[in-house]
Amino acid sequence: MSDCNLYQDKDADWRLRVFDALSFPTLILKPDRTILAANAKFYERNQTWAGEIIGRTCEEIFPHARSMQKPSCRGPECPLHRVLRHGNTQSVVHKVLDHDGEEVWEERVFSPIFGDRGEVKYVIESLRDITKVKNLEKKYSDVRQLIDKVVQSSVSGILAADRKGEIILMNKAAEELFGYTVHDANLINIEDFYPPGVAREIMRKLRDENIGEKGKLPSTQVNIITKTGEEIPVEMTAAIIYEGGKEAATAAIFNDLREKQLVQKKLEEAESQLFQSEKLASLGRLSAGVAHEINNPLTSILLYGNLMKEKLASDHPLASNLNYILEDAERCKEIVKNLLAYSRQTRxxxxxxxxxxxxxxxxxxxxxxxxxxxxxxxxxxxxxxxxxxxxxxxxxxxxxxxxxxxxxxxxxxxxxxxxxxxxxxxxxxxxxxxxxxxxxxxxxxxxxxxxxxxxxxxxxxxxxxxxxxxxxxxxxxxxxxxxxxxxxxxxxxxxxxxxxxxxxxxxxxxx
Ligand SMILES: Nc1ncnc2c1ncn2[C@@H]1O[C@H](COP(=O)(O)OP(=O)(O)OP(=O)(O)O)[C@@H](O)[C@H]1O
Ligand SMILES: [Mg+2]
Structure with missing residues (x-):
């Protein structure tokens, strides 16, 4: 049967109507790349007619000037060639300029039409404008990249685990905090990041509607365990991620509390030292005043007491009493000396x-x-x-x-x-x-x-x-x-x- 028989066949009528009714511009190609037929949608979209199309090759009717990418019509890359070789559907995606000079994404799908002996007799090529899908894909990938950047550049550690507790996301700050790389983390379970029982307790609180909103854990202080086994205090917020009402994953944000606690401790120490210094300074001033006042009478007691001692015979009944007075006065002198030393303001x-x-x-x-x-x-x-x-x-x-x-x-x-x-x-x-x-x-x-x-x-x-x-x-x-x-x-x-x-x-x- 010659190629034209496709049209002469009396049963072909309804098939041609179906072919014309297809909403995508479609061509039927012969194995030698020449065009056997084009549907109404093709003529309409390309503002052309059969005389300009039939019998020509697809390379001729799709001038490469329109394509914004390198042509792939020659050799094994050509999808028509691949259909003839493999006998299955092939497709390519091109960015092209439409008749108004606008950039559009076009997908060309090539499918085989088999002959009686199973050979590829014709190839049907349909052209689909996938610009909307491509734009959505791009938007989605831009948003994903932005989210990735936000997550990675966060100074807080961010972790996400699936329902089995396997780590599915770990940002740089979390790698530094826990000491694992994201590759190590794939090998361990989220439970190993906490002391025994803590991960379960966190999940219990997350599911408890009386603690924060359901599926959300407000800021909580917990200890985490690093790769080296060190326990670190952190402030953590966590959330369950639901998909279709079911728990799909959990995510948590961690902030290292070590530095904050150190600053807090130093502040408390400084405050208590300041308090101590102020207390000592005022006591110092008081002691200096008291010491000066006592010093003069004490000097007289010692002076006159010693004079009396010289005059008194050692076996005099009052000699021992006088000795007690002098010993205690000496002790007072020592205390006054210390007081003055304590309160002296010398540089x-x-x-x-x-x-x-x-x-x-x-x-x-x-x-x-x-x-x-x-x-x-x-x-x-x-x-x-x-x-x-x-x-x-x-x-x-x-x-x-x-x-x-x-x-x-x-x-x-x-x-x-x-x-x-x-x-x-x-x-x-x-x-x-x-x-x-x-x-x-x-x-x-x-x-x-x-x-x-x-x-x-x-x-x-x-x-x-x-x-x-x-x-x-x-x-x-x-x-x-x-x-x-x-x-x-x-x-x-x-x-x-x-x-x-x-x-x-x-x-x-x-x-
Ligand atoms: N190494 C120490 N071990 C146990 N207690 C101590 C020690 N050092 C100081 N203390 C306690 O602190 C108190 C105050 O000490 P501080 O040196 O100010 O006075 P003191 O030794 O009692 O008298 P002073 O030093 O004026 O002779 C002591 O009485 C003692 O109770
Ligand atoms: Mg002492």
């Missing part, structure tokens, strides 16, 4: 010296060597020579006070450890005084730096040692704090600014 006279030398010197200056008898002294001094620019005499006084407190706490036997070290990055130098005494009871912790607070028996302590140490450390831009205390002993920490290495010449000059 420290600063020198540059090695921190380790301060430790040795303070130990040598302790007069009452009996104290050392049953106490083991351990020195853990930093190998590097740490330089300090401060009032050495004042710091010796602080260290001696701490060492005597430690001896008192150990009641004659134990171990006293003196340790020096530094934090080079922070430019700080440290001395720790550790004893194996009974520790400071919790209820006394806030009072030990107060002047006159003592737990020692009358005559043994005035309660001025730690408050003086506090004032001296402040004057020297340092700090004193109780690092640790308990039934095993106490560690008092002194912290000072380290002198930068470049300032050695000054040290050499005075050393």
């Amino acid at each position: 420290p006279s600063k020198d540059v010296f090695f921190l380790n030398n301060l430790v040795g010197e303070s130990l040598r200056l302790i007069r009452d060597q009996k104290l050392f008898m049953n106490v083991k002294i351990v020195k853990e001094l930093d190998d590097c020579q740490i330089m300090i620019n401060a009032d050495k005499n004042q710091l010796c006084q602080v260290l001696i006070n701490l060492i005597i407190n430690a001896f008192d706490a150990m009641e004659g036997s134990g171990t006293l450890t003196l340790k020096t070290y530094r934090d080079r990055g922070a430019g700080r130098a440290y001395i720790e005084v550790t004893d194996t005494g009974g520790g400071i009871p919790q209820e006394n912790l806030s009072k030990v730096f107060d002047p006159f607070f003592t737990t020692k028996e009358v005559g043994k302590g005035t309660g001025l040692g730690l408050s003086m140490a506090y004032g001296i450390m402040e004057e020297n831009h340092g700090r004193i704090s109780i690092k640790e205390t308990g039934p095993q002993g106490t560690t008092i920490l002194l912290e000072l600014p380290e002198e930068p290495a470049g300032n050695e010449y000054h040290f050499m000059a005075i050393g």
Whole structure:
């Protein structure tokens, strides 16, 4: 049957009507690429007629000038060629210019029409304008890309998991927070990101309509577990993602709380230190006034008392009473001396010296060597020579006070450890005084730096040692704090600014 038989066949009539009724422009091509027929929609859309189309090749009627992409009519890329070769439907998508010069996306679908022997006899090509679909696809992909960028650039960690708890989304901040890459995370379950039972508890709260809106968990503080097993406090909000009313996934946003908590702690410390400084300053002024007032009458008591003692025979019945008066007056003198030292407003006279030398010197200056008898002294001094620019005499006084407190706490036997070290990055130098005494009871912790607070028996302590140490450390831009205390002993920490290495010449000059 010749090619024209398609039209001469008496049964072909209704098929041609169907062909013309197709809403897509459609062509029937012969294997040699020439056009056998075109439907009404094709003529209408291309504003052409059969005489210009029939018998010509598709390459001729679709000049490449119209196509905005490289033509693919030659060789194995040609869809007609592929239909002839594989015997199945093939398609290509082109961006072309329509008759008004507008860019449109066109999909050309090529399907085989088989002959009696199963060979591809003709190929039917239909052209579909898919510009709307393509534009929607582009919009969708632009929105997706934007959402991806928003998620990835978020400073909060964002995680999403499917119903089985498998991770389906993890942004950069979450990778940094949890220490997993998104690839590692694929291998583990969301439950492993929390301490045991926490993930289930979060899901329970998410589903509970009495806690926030259903499927939403308001900001909550939880601990998460990183890849290295570290527990980190975070603030978290979470939501269930529903699809068609069913739970499809959960998503959560995390913010690391470590820095916030650190700042909070520092703020509280600074506030309590300020309070302590103000309290000590006003007590200092009060003590100075009292000490001055008592000093003059006390000097008279001692002067006249000693004169009487010289005149009184040693076996006089009042001699022992006079001795008691003089001993107690001496003790008062000592207290007044300490009070004046505590409240004096002198500026420290600063020198540059090695921190380790301060430790040795303070130990040598302790007069009452009996104290050392049953106490083991351990020195853990930093190998590097740490330089300090401060009032050495004042710091010796602080260290001696701490060492005597430690001896008192150990009641004659134990171990006293003196340790020096530094934090080079922070430019700080440290001395720790550790004893194996009974520790400071919790209820006394806030009072030990107060002047006159003592737990020692009358005559043994005035309660001025730690408050003086506090004032001296402040004057020297340092700090004193109780690092640790308990039934095993106490560690008092002194912290000072380290002198930068470049300032050695000054040290050499005075050393
Ligand atoms: N290392 C320590 N172990 C246990 N308690 C201590 C220690 N250091 C200080 N304390 C407690 O703090 C109180 C105050 O100490 P602080 O040095 O100010 O005064 P003091 O030692 O009692 O008297 P002073 O130092 O004036 O002779 C002490 O009485 C004691 O209760
Ligand atoms: Mg003391």
